[in-house]
Amino acid sequence: xxxxxxxxxxxxxxxxxxxxxxxxxxxxxxxxxxxxxxxxxxxxxxxxxxxxxxxxxxxxxxxxxxxxxxxxxxxxxxxxxxxxxxxxxxxxxxxxxxxxxxxxxxxxxxxxxxxxxxxxxxxxxxxxxxxxxxxxxxxxxxxxxxxxxxxxxxxxxxxxxxxxxxxxxxxxxxxxxxxxxxxxxxxxxxxxxxxxxxxxxxxxxxxxxxxxxxxxxxxxxxxxxxxxxxxxxxxxxxxxxxxxxxxxxxxxxxxxxxxxxxxxxxxxxxxxxxxxxxxxxxxxxxxxxxxxxxxxxxxxxxxxxxxxxxxxxxxxxxxxxxxxxxxxxxxxxxxxxxxxxxxxxxxxxxxxxxxxxxxxxxxxxxxxxxxxxxxxxxxxxxxxxxxxxxxxxxxxxxxxxxxxxxxxxxxxxxxxxxxxxxxxxxxxxxxxxxxxxxxxxxxxxxx
Numbered sequence: 001x002x003x004x005x006x007x008x009x010x011x012x013x014x015x016x017x018x019x020x021x022x023x024x025x026x027x028x029x030x031x032x033x034x035x036x037x038x039x040x041x042x043x044x045x046x047x048x049x050x051x052x053x054x055x056x057x058x059x060x061x062x063x064x065x066x067x068x069x070x071x072x073x074x075x076x077x078x079x080x081x082x083x084x085x086x087x088x089x090x091x092x093x094x095x096x097x098x099x100x101x102x103x104x105x106x107x108x109x110x111x112x113x114x115x116x117x118x119x120x121x122x123x124x125x126x127x128x129x130x131x132x133x134x135x136x137x138x139x140x141x142x143x144x145x146x147x148x149x150x151x152x153x154x155x156x157x158x159x160x161x162x163x164x165x166x167x168x169x170x171x172x173x174x175x176x177x178x179x180x181x182x183x184x185x186x187x188x189x190x191x192x193x194x195x196x197x198x199x200x201x202x203x204x205x206x207x208x209x210x211x212x213x214x215x216x217x218x219x220x221x222x223x224x225x226x227x228x229x230x231x232x233x234x235x236x237x238x239x240x241x242x243x244x245x246x247x248x249x250x251x252x253x254x255x256x257x258x259x260x261x262x263x264x265x266x267x268x269x270x271x272x273x274x275x276x277x278x279x280x281x282x283x284x285x286x287x288x289x290x291x292x293x294x295x296x297x298x299x300x301x302x303x304x305x306x307x308x309x310x311x312x313x314x315x316x317x318x319x320x321x322x323x324x325x326x327x328x329x330x331x332x333x334x335x336x337x338x339x340x341x342x343x344x345x346x347x348x349x350x351x352x353x354x355x356x357x358x359x360x361x362x363x364x365x366x367x368x369x370x371x372x373x374x375x376x377x378x379x380x381x382x383x384x385x386x387x388x389x390x391x392x393x394x395x396x397x398x399x400x401x402x403x404x405x406x407x408x409x410x411x412x413x414x415x416x417x418x419x420x421x422x423x424x425x426x427x428x429x430x431x432x433x434x435x436x437x438x439x440x441x442x443x444x445x446x447x
Contacts, residue, residue, distance in 0.1 A: 002306040003299060005032050013310055014303075025313045027320065033301065037090060040074060040296075041097045049221065049294055050101055053202050054115070056217025056328035058291035060224060060283070061094060064315060065298030066308035067228025072192055074296055075225050082174045094296075095198065095223050099169045102200070102221075116203040117163040121176035122155060124278050125194035126247045132176035132196065134159040144281050152289065153274075153281040160201070173198065181244075193244045195251065195279050198223040218329045222286060226252065226279075229308060251277040256315055262288045263318040290327045295319045 002014045004022075009030050012022040029043050041047070049059045063071035076082075077091040106115050121132040128141035143156045163169045181193040204217040227248040254277040261267040274284040286293045297316035299309040352362060 002303040003301040003309060005030060011313065013313060014306060016307055016310065023310070023313075025317055027297075027316065037074075037077070037093055037097070041094060044094075044296065045294055046094055046098060047101060049292060050098055051105065052292055052326070053200070053219040053221040054102070054105060054204060056204060056219045057326050058220050058222075058285060058289075058329060059293070060222040060286035060291055061294040061296065062222075062224030062226060062283070062286070063296045063298055064226055065228060065312045066300060066305055069228065069298040069300050069305075069308075069312070071228065071296075071298045072225055074298060075223060076173070076177065082170075082177060085170070085174075095173060096170070098221065098223070099166050099173075102202075103166045110206075112207050114205045116205070117169070118160045118201040118203075119163050119169055119172045119199065120155075120158050120160045120201075121172055121196070121198045122158060123176075123180055123194040123196045124251065124282075125181050126244060127251070127278055129155055129278055130194075131157075131159050132179045133161060133172065135179045144278055152285045155282070163200075169200065192225065192227045193248070195227050195248075196225045197282060198225075224283065224286075226255075229311070251279040254280050255283070258283075258287060259315055259319050259322070263321040287322065288324065290325055290329075292324065292326045293322075 004012045006012055006024075009026055009028065011025045011027070011030055013025065014022055028045070031040055031043070046061060049061060053059045061075075063074050065071055072079075073093065075093045075095050077089070077093045077096070081089065081091055102117075109115070122142070123130050123132055129144060131139070131142060142158060144153050145156050146152075147154050161168065161172055163172065176196065176198060180196055200221045200223075202219045202221070204219070205214050206216075207214050229249055229252050254273060257276075258272055258274060258280050261270070261272050268288070272284075272288060274280045280287075285291050295316060297312050299305070299312050301309075355362060355364060
């Protein structure tokens with residue numbers, strides 16, 4: 001074998017160059033060939049991913065590797081499993097097992113918490129987005145749009161199904177698998193010719209007060225099955241199959257470029273080429289955004305696949321270094337409610353602390369003297385303009401005089417000295433026309 005397993009979490013892979021030592025790779029978990037589907041479900045961290053999706057986080061699991069390395073088997077099980085459905089089969093992959101665990105957690109949840117599930121299923125075939133739940137041969141490719149509201153990409157007019165029972169989710173999976181593009185070649189009789197993304201949207205609604213205020217969190221779980229990378233010289237694909245392989249390799253190359261850039265701290269702050277393919281657009285949030293992602297790297301131990309296996313292991317090692325910042329997805333109005341509640345709680349805590357410092361009981365009220373209001377109000381009195389003696393009476397330049405006086409002084413001033421009185425705060429800035437009589441007089445003279 002070209003790949004061996006020296007210890008927990010480690011893989012040794014032979015070098016493609018002569019006289020080179022085996023390369024060592026370390027990962028969170030390494031599964032050998034005899035690992036069961038249940039082993040992968042329990043040890044991979046998938047259970048935690050489901051719980052986070054229920055709590056309002058965006059989570060993703062995707063399988064990456066060479067064609068025929070076991071990606072689709074890991075997610076859905078062997079081909080034909082859903083043609084004659086057996087709920088007790090041990091061959092079920094991560095998707096079905098996640099459905100079972102999800103509904104088990106919903107049944108065990110608190111009575112004041114309600115969950116609403118919706119599902120969508122799409123494929124990216126030859127760089128065109130197709131709806132697997134609403135197939136139409138004449139349908140144009142669905143458009144991938146950018147949303148300013150959620151700061152992310154989404155698929156326009158994608159069909160979604162509300163799922164009240166586990167049978168509804170299983171029906172979504174069966175329908176999508178039956179409509180997916182599959183074609184055989186030298187390395188794989190049932191080779192996936194497209195990338196697929198099955199998304200389970202989870203809305204958690206919880207009552208926060210007796211007044212009927214509900215807070216909702218919007219999480220999701222993405223199950224991504226990538227088409228395998230191929231070498232046409234090995235698969236011997238021609239014609240339409242060759243076109244499919246070229247588009248698959250192109251999108252996987254862009255994905256690898258994004259992973260390499262995100263794993264390098266120097267490049268992460270720069271441009272990440274998400275927009276170079278439909279696949280990377282839809283995985284942008286999972287790779288470098290606010291989500292949590294599990295990558296399952298699938299390899300073959302055969303020497304004939306050593307080059308592709310090394311490539312997969314290198315990508316997985318880079319992906320391991322990517323750091324994201326998971327956040328709970330909530331409605332902005334509900335975020336404001338939570339923020340205000342936290343502020344009230346902080347003020348109550350501060351109030352309790354001050355009472356303790358004063359030696360008062362927690363339920364005591366403070367009868368403090370109310371200070372008299374500050375008299376920060378002033379009166380602006382603008383006096384009539386006084387003629388400049390050098391300019392003669394009436395039409396010469398006039399000097400403007402303004403004085404700020406107190407309220408009591410207004411009554412002592414001759415009426416002819418005051419043209420406008422405005423009450424203002426000491427901190428305000430007010431513009432007042434102090435010369436209406438003078439201006440109107442000038443207008444009459446001009447006429």
